[in-house]
Amino acid sequence: MVPVLLSLLLVVGPAVAQDTQNRPYSLTYHSNGVSKPKEGFPSFQATGYLNDQAFFHYDSETEKAEPLGPWKQVEGMEDWEELSKFQKARGDFFLKNLKDIMGYYKDTGNHTFKGTFGCEIRNDNYGGAFWKYAYDGQDYIKFNTEIPAWIPLQPEAVNTKVKWETEGSVQASKNYLEKECPDMLRSYLQYSRPFLDRQDPPSVSITSHVTLGLIRTLKCVADNFYPKPISMYWTQADSVVVAETWGEGPLSENGTYQSWEVVKIPSLSRGPYSCHVQHSSLAQPLTVTWNKSQ
Template sequence: MSTMVPVLLSLLLVVGPAVPQDTQNKPYSLSFLYTGVSRPKAGIPSFQATGFLNDQAFLHYDSKSGTAEPLGPWKQVDGMVNWEDESQLQQARQDIFMETLKDVMGYYRDRGNHTFKGTFGCEIRNDSYCGAFWKYAYDGRDYIEFNTEIPAWIPLQPEALNTKVKWETEGSVQASKNYLENECPDMLRSYLQYSRPFLDRQDPPSVSITSHVTLGLIRTLKCLASNFYPQPISLYWTQGDSVVETDSWGEGPISENGTYQSWVLLKILSLDKGPYSCHVQHSSLAQPLILTWNESQ
């Protein structure tokens, strides 16, 4: 079996720092998630790969289509990736990744349905390398990871010692370190030439308040912020000048258009007339956004 490391090395895509003055210190990352399943259900690919620039998915490949395709706003970008070449590259990596899954199953003497995942990426800040990671998991348990300082592959399960010996015998250590610390950041800088407008954007939240009464006794107020980017946001309730302790909060996964949503819930007696105010703070807002609820709403 060919070594898995050089294949995955070139899989990494990296993201670098922003050009605008107010984002000079912002870190940018490129990462990949690979997933292989030994016995996938009908209609489910046995292998999938997704590439991320920061938290934005920009590339997808799976064994069912055999094609690497851009995602989100990168569908409109020309010249960043040669998608025909990328498809061929991902097909080759798929073969090696799935071979490795078979090897790992052999080390555990396992048959049946098993899952192998690989996550790896690097980060730059101020145009300089500032970190990287590379690890694998088998059936949801950490299996092996790369340490750039030693450098070496570190087994996280007894069976992973077999993988360490195999990969290091094949000369993967220096290749892995060089990719994470040199090739990966260079690739990141290249992608940033096309991607900064998407990664540095500021999309303000749309905010709404809903009210729902349960059993005629308790009213639940929900303050929902949606369609915002980047992800960090602060939501809280006040009554008068005092912050009110909330019952729960939540946030949704990134949407198809690359934005987020978040909410905070407040439970009060149904006879309580308020008013209560929801405060929203986000980097896209020059000042906090405040929406007020009272019984007449």
């Protein structure tokens, strides 16, 4: 008999694809349980991600698992009614564990339990996996596939380790992470590669402003690109200028990213200064130049 911990993870999917592109793909699930949610807020939520893109969300208020983004238009990838039943059962099990953990800590009041697990494939082969939980924002327990075993990260988590391992979850958890999860990911890729493999080139712009008449700030912004990896750097006369600050934005509602790099130069400097951007969507690096006459 499959232990309850894993029986709440195995979902039948469509036939497995025989080929994937020569790049990594990941399938990750994020779950969140709250012992005393505010009125109108769910006690349990779960979101599934393919690479960095959320493809479904479930909450205990609606008791529905619903596709997100472009996956709303995909037919046949998942039986959403069955997935809704699965997530409801998993949510009940998740909240029961939260109640048990509160007992180990002798806690009352409102507390949270968060879980994240998933796997990766590279060149169609298993590329790694992880499974971990946090209680009230602190790492609580994680699974080690090499030993294999549940590793307590808090003294109280020893109770959870003993409970789960007594139920026989160790080998089943390892099998799930190393076989069931990659197989599910391959099946999802039959429907999802057009969304995951797309190449949206960045649009690049430079802004300039002077502070206290002494320092000029140049900011190079790359907008609306996908996938996330990008390289940006500044030069003056073929010499690299070290960036003062840099940053990146989260995945936007339209499914693209933003990144920026800032340099500070003397306000009297005429330049030219060039911002160079390299991205997988570009056949060659994109260069945008600023000088004081602009």
